[in-house]
Amino acid sequence: MKTSIQGAILTPFGWRLGELQHEGGHIVAINGRSVEEAEARASGAALVLPGFIDLHVHGGGGHDTMEAGEAAAHIARTHARHGTTSMLATTMTAPAEDILHAFEALGPVCRTRPANGARVLGVHLEGPYINPGKLGAQPDFAREASLDEVRALHALAPIRLITVAPELPGHIELIAQLVREGWRVQLGHSAGCYEDGVAALVAGAAGFTHLFNAMTGFHHRDPGMAGAALAHAEYSEIIPDLLHVHEGALKVALRAIPKLYGVTDSTAATGMPDGEYRLGRHKVFKCLGGVRLEDGTLAGSALTMDQALRNFVGLGLSLADASARTATHAADYLGLAGHGRLAPGALADIVVLDPSLNLTHVIIEGEAIELPDA
Numbered sequence: 001m002k003t004s005i006q007g008a009i010l011t012p013f014g015w016r017l018g019e020l021q022h023e024g025g026h027i028v029a030i031n032g033r034s035v036e037e038a039e040a041r042a043s044g045a046a047l048v049l050p051g052f053i054d055l056h057v058h059g060g061g062g063h064d065t066m067e068a069g070e071a072a073a074h075i076a077r078t079h080a081r082h083g084t085t086s087m088l089a090t091t092m093t094a095p096a097e098d099i100l101h102a103f104e105a106l107g108p109v110c111r112t113r114p115a116n117g118a119r120v121l122g123v124h125l126e127g128p129y130i131n132p133g134k135l136g137a138q139p140d141f142a143r144e145a146s147l148d149e150v151r152a153l154h155a156l157a158p159i160r161l162i163t164v165a166p167e168l169p170g171h172i173e174l175i176a177q178l179v180r181e182g183w184r185v186q187l188g189h190s191a192g193c194y195e196d197g198v199a200a201l202v203a204g205a206a207g208f209t210h211l212f213n214a215m216t217g218f219h220h221r222d223p224g225m226a227g228a229a230l231a232h233a234e235y236s237e238i239i240p241d242l243l244h245v246h247e248g249a250l251k252v253a254l255r256a257i258p259k260l261y262g263v264t265d266s267t268a269a270t271g272m273p274d275g276e277y278r279l280g281r282h283k284v285f286k287c288l289g290g291v292r293l294e295d296g297t298l299a300g301s302a303l304t305m306d307q308a309l310r311n312f313v314g315l316g317l318s319l320a321d322a323s324a325r326t327a328t329h330a331a332d333y334l335g336l337a338g339h340g341r342l343a344p345g346a347l348a349d350i351v352v353l354d355p356s357l358n359l360t361h362v363i364i365e366g367e368a369i370e371l372p373d374a
Helices: 037-042 071-080 095-109 147-157 169-182 192-202 222-230 247-256 303-315 319-333
Strands: 005-009 015-022 025-036 047-050 052-057 084-091 120-125 159-164 184-187 236-239 259-262 275-279 282-287 290-292 351-352 357-363
Touching: 005 025, 005 037, 005 236, 005 319, 005 351, 015 037, 015 047, 025 037, 037 319, 047 303, 052 071, 052 095, 052 120, 052 290, 052 303, 071 084, 071 120, 084 095, 084 357, 095 120, 095 282, 120 147, 147 159, 147 169, 159 169, 159 275, 184 222, 192 222, 192 282, 222 247, 236 247, 236 319, 259 303, 303 319
Parallel strands: 005 047, 052 084, 084 120, 120 159, 159 184, 236 259
Antiparallel strands: 005 015, 015 025, 047 351, 275 282, 282 290, 351 357
């Protein structure tokens, strides 16, 4: 049976004031007249956007991906309530047995979407192939990359992204091999120089992990890994919580990188009150909107994607541009046809917001997700 949503609908061809119909988990029709964004927002109609896509999720709702068991399903439900319709479960740098244990639990949740939860598209393997001098909040178990290990883990749960520090011995050659075998590789947790970043991009790396954080910064005589991203990247993730990256640096990145997209880098503290939580083998603390280690180091975030959208708009982006940076660009980065856009034939992954950009409805594959009481 067809279900209809009335409102101002953001399509790949602009705004339509009218009706979206979906059936069987897919959008079947969008009808209405074309309007500019100013009219769409001034109309007072519900704002209908593509569901959010988050490619960097460590946790939420008190659960951490590395816990294994039912943790990923709980995390997927927490983020669905904030408009995330697809996500990557993101692992931490850890001993091999810990990562293996996490992957064994992630396989089933990647194959079947949890009831009332976001779709877990696969895994972002953020560690352990990173520089031990740029751990950030990662535990101290960094090591050189192993193609055999990646293959073995992928057999348990699909790996969609791999973060690599390109300056480590053999990593440039390994990046090329990983790309040949079909994996998306991005650069992060790196003490490498600008030239290392460029060489990795030439080898096939396609993006950067939480731009500016846990990488060599930009200086006009030593542009660093951040400079390689600003000069050459088409895609990069960034954490738009306004804690990890200053507003001015966010604006620089928005001007420099055409398809910059937001991620949460969320932790078990997301959607939870202030207090103590786990991030892999670390103890972390949520306080004043941020998540930190005992020494004060930022340790992931408590950000949700609906707040990321509002933060982008607050920086001066149009709602259409903010939507692209919380849905469409991430879908395109992973080559996900039918995701991240509202068009006939696309998945019925939809968020509906009021004029103040607060969520009122979340729909995943045509299923209405239960939202918490306001």
